[in-house]
Amino acid sequence: DARVTQTPRDKVTEMGQEVTMRCQPILGHNTVFWYRQTMMQGLELLAYFRNRAPLDDSGMPKDRFSAEMPDATLATLKIQPSEPRDSAVYFCASGGDRGELFFGEGSRLTVL
Amino acid sequence: GDSVTQMEGPVTLSEEAFLTINCTYTATGYPSLFWYVQYPGEGLQLLLKATKADDKGSNKGFEATYRKETTSFHLEKGSVQVSDSAVYFCALTRNTGGFKTIFGAGTRLFVKA
Numbered sequence: 426d427a428r429v430t431q432t433p434r435d436k437v438t439e440m441g442q443e444v445t446m447r448c449q450p451i452l453g454h455n456t457v458f459w460y461r462q463t464m465m466q467g468l469e470l471l472a473y474f475r476n477r478a479p480l481d482d483s484g485m486p487k488d489r490f491s492a493e494m495p496d497a498t499l500a501t502l503k504i505q506p507s508e509p510r511d512s513a514v515y516f517c518a519s520g521g522d523r524g525e526l527f528f529g530e531g532s533r534l535t536v537l
Numbered sequence: 538g539d540s541v542t543q544m545e546g547p548v549t550l551s552e553e554a555f556l557t558i559n560c561t562y563t564a565t566g567y568p569s570l571f572w573y574v575q576y577p578g579e580g581l582q583l584l585l586k587a588t589k590a591d592d593k594g595s596n597k598g599f600e601a602t603y604r605k606e607t608t609s610f611h612l613e614k615g616s617v618q619v620s621d622s623a624v625y626f627c628a629l630t631r632n633t634g635g636f637k638t639i640f641g642a643g644t645r646l647f648v649k650a
Contacts, residue, residue: 429580456636467642468581468626481637516580518638524569524588524630526638528580 448517560627
């Protein structure tokens with residue numbers, strides 16, 4: 426059963442630490458998205474890639490966030506340095522050419 | 538820019554009641570429209586979709602019709618169950634060289650037994 430895999434599922438860290446979240450998209454999907462979900466802001470699009478090329482990262486704070494796809498089976502979202510306001514659930518989703526997205530179970534980040 | 542507006546929740550219904558969750562959108566061209574559902578502790582999953590005007594998407598008793606004249610895609614179900622309690626997201630996608638998907642704020646549904 427094909428699915429999007431995200432790690433870690435839960436991460437607690439202290440302010441100022443680096444955090445890296447990883448995502449394995451579904452094999453054959455050519456679009457990968459990173460979303461952030463909070464109670465206050467809902468679901469925010471941070472960045473997305475098509476065929477591993479970044480298409481839009483305008484939703485991402487550039488000074489501390491970075492997103493990459495080193496290969497077709499791995500997408501990463503890095504926060505350095507992390508801040509308490511980054512606490513949220515981060516979702517990765519992948520999709521093909523029909524526009525439907527398949528979401529991972531999310532990475533819950535708590536920054537103390 | 539593109540946007541999706543959903544009715545605010547939470548929506549609380551008794552089992553077997555009729556459900557409507559309103560969704561309207563703003564977009565240029567002809568986007569595809571989707572409803573996703575999120576159960577506690579899980580990621581979003583696709584519930585139904587419609588890709589052109591007057592299309593009706595349906596799944597698990599839920600339906601939504603793509604209305605271009607009113608730019609709406611309201612979600613309906615004739616008889617809700619306790620297991621339908623979840624957060625429902627309306628979304629649109631346009632092929633801008635990649636299928637960028639914009640989500641509404643989500644509507645939480647509680648169904649009481």
